[in-house]
Amino acid sequence: MAAKTPAAPAAQTTQKEYRTISNVKGPLVFVQKTHAVGYGELVQLRLPNGQTRRGQVLDTSGKHVVVQVFEGTTGIDNDKTTVKFLGETIKFGVSKNILGRVFSGAGAPIDGGPEIIPDDYRDIIGAAINPYSRASPHDFIQTGISTIDGNNSLVRGQKLPIFSGSGLPHNDIALQIARQAKVRGTDEAFAVVFAAMGITNEEAKKFMGEFERTGALKRAVIFQNLADDPAVERLLTPRLALTAAEYLAFDLGMHVLVIFTDVTNYCEALRQIGAAREEVPGRRGYPGYMYTDLASLYERAGNIKGKKGSVTQFPILTMPGDDITHPIPDLSGYITEGQIVISRELHRKGVYPPINVLPSLSRLMNAGIGGHKTRDDHKKVSDQCYAFYAEGRDLRGLVAIVGKDALSSRDLQVLDFAELFENRYVRQGRDEDRSIEDTLDLGWELLATVDEKLLTRIDKKTIEQFHPKYKKAGTPVKAH
């Protein structure tokens, strides 16, 4: 694939081309006897057949330079291939015209549209946001999905991954979120930056089709690295996407939702490079610096004091073997602000979206809910549903052993609640966009099936204000 990305204009004339490649190993190329080359510099390789490839300097010394080639090393030899060091790091040309466009995983437009004339070139390895400059995320995003809005609320500037498994409908959920997400009280739609990393052509088509169908494409920027594209290119894709997102958010003041799929493929690429460099591996062969590397992506979500826009991240990853302790979900969970966990069990039962609320978590939920943001009873309804559902699921295990007869009346009520919770609250249509009031009212409806005395997580005042029993008696429920 020819790289057509607008490389920043550099002093092209003084650059030497070397024909001193000594070794080619996996994605790495070793070049001898060069001038002093900077760490992280962009490299252009010209193959004997005239093709060009791009790479980046991983190690530089007086002896040799190690270059990691993004678009694969197929066809690179140590005789005729020439190497040129471009004297600067990898950049992406940004402009407001990137909206509605589709780029390759390496940042070249692939939708046949016009060339983009960049307003600026941005280093794709973004700098860290100064923690002092961050603004606390607290604007509730309504996704229209009860299990997220009600129990694991998302706020603007958060990074909330979907932990899924192969064969589960995580893509449908991501699309539904992208379609329905809005901040209450505003008509502002989110701009979507979508980075496909190593997904199949079919999946990519589905995403594109959906974006076109719903008209979301107009406010989307898409980067596609598909399953048959070079794995090393995957290291660039999310960084390009985040560079675009930061530009839209912090320069143009837009609220941006970034969707990555699939982070697992990204980590595989990272491991591949690590192995080629003969690095000491960490757990399960993944590089020891994977935490830092993933953090350099996830931490690019956030809000900045005094800037209007925001970057919210929705990374999707498939847990190998549904194992949440696998290094990829594990390290992600330590960096992100919670996680939405997709359950195979619920999926088998035919529940969509099969989100298991128990291991799911939103760390920033408390900042985004209650009072004028959603409703006063939000936290309490959520806590009570959690407590009953967790207990109900445990009881199912007990019922399997001792039968229902051994249960107390309290236990039976909780058991039934768990069933209702899955079938009424968790389950919803693929196009069903529930407002937060609908979600909370539904929660109350289910809680009302349980004896009021058992609602220990909700205080009396809240019960009197929101419990359907009292509501019918004429106390109006005040919606904010």
Place this chain on the structure above:
Amino acid sequence: MVNLKGTVYRVSGPVVTATGIKPAMYDIVRVGDERLMGEVIQIEGEYSIIQVYEDTSGVKPGEPVENTGLPLVVELGPGLLTSIYDGIQRPLEVLQDKMGHFILRGVDVPGLDHSKKWEFKPLVKKGDAIKPGQVIGTVQESTSILHKIMLPPNVEGGKVTDVKAGSFTIEETILTLDNGAKVAMMHKWPVRKPRPFAEKQLPTIPLITGMRILDGLFPIAKGGTAAIPGPFGSGKTVTQQSLAKYSNAQVVVYIGCGERGNEMTEVLTEFPVLEDPQTGNPLMARTCLIANTSNMPVAAREASCYTGITIAEYYRDMGYDVALMADSTSRWAEAMREIGSRLEEMPGEEGYPAYLSARLSEFYERAGRCTVLNGGEGSISVIGAVSPAGGDFSEPVTQATLRIVKVFWALDAKLAQRRHFPAINWLQSYSLYPEYLASHYAEHAAPDWNETKAQIMEILQKEAELQEIVQLVGSDALPPEQQVTLETARLIREIYLQQNAYDKVDAYSSLQKDYKLWKAILRYQTLSGAALKMGATTKELTGLAAVTDLARARFEAKFEEAYAAAMKGLENAFTEMAAKAKKHEVLA
């Protein structure tokens, strides 16, 4: 020492090799045209290996390297509190002013404000003989803390020849000695070198945290060490932040080491408005924050824990009780692993360097309750979060930490999933301090505190055994006495152990409140046992309204009143039950 200049030979990520600088180990060097700050971590013949604290993109072989001949130091003096620093004590606020919202590189900023004037009140006069560590005067640093200016431990003592009172910057000389030494309010100290003290003391005073499960069951002493390991989402950070907010330390140093940026922002927005329960002043007035988030350079992350503990030692030397929170030590260990692997060192377990355990012990050993050089007493309590991979406590960082620390607060994902917070597992956790603290509790909290605690622990232990049977046969199959034990244990879990860190009242619980809750629950057990003997059924014993009232009393600002009412209700309920039972007997 002459500043030697050399050149860059090789760049590989944060590790740079230089020639021609002839440094000593841990000397600070300036790398490249942008003079990035780095530290020498290995010397191989003419090659010096340097870890660079900033991003090295674009650095080329042949660029200049300069050896400063000095180790990594922090500036110690008034102005540390209320500040937020990166891992190498660069104030983040100043960095924002100099380079905007993103952290760029090549900016060198001192840790303290060198132009600000502080009002210095001397405590010594001309002719006094003073020793290192002695307090020479004071500065009101924040609303909470009176900063004591000491003769630095690395300055020789002598007779005061001149001392000034008034308003000075931290660099101006405020005192001179007959040996020629000129003393200012600020001095520098190398972070990797523990500050000297006179003698370590046994930790006999508890650090009161306001968290019921910690203060009651697994206490940490002032000067003690504790580890909080737990998988993600189990509440490490919430626990650390609670400790930073409510513990009765006088100074808090909070290190965000390789963690989330938004969490530091949360601390930064909350602490200035939250009140210190001890003094009523803003919490920020006693706090120093160090934030080297996960995406900031790893070498600076490695340094951040040393920077933090050196600042803590400085306040200990003034005679304060300091609490240091490190969140998370696993990220610190990972920074060591990353640097180690770039050096192509032979790795130990799971790729971590073989010196991991030694580094961790050195760090935790800097905690302690000490008689300081001037004869006063100060302490540093260190509380380190650990983030074990996959939540598996058998991994090297958790294991190496547990060999050193005396308190283990095991966080449990299962508890967190049920929204039982703090999700500290009461069966796995332990504290080795109660033997030193027992008499303090008996004297200051309640005479039978230790016995009561033993009773509570026994019920919890018993519950765990009974639960195994319940899993097989259901609770109804147990004899009534055991069902009462289960019910009592449930109350301990729900009323005592669970605590809402987000509730204004419940977030902080005093020892008196802890003790009262214990007593109430034990009273319930006693009354229930008696009621059973009189023929009450287990059904009557569960779901008492008075018990719900007791649970709710925790959230009442007027706890005493609500508690008294609930207890009255409890006694009445059982009296009624007894009356009813008697009637039955008569009828029968």
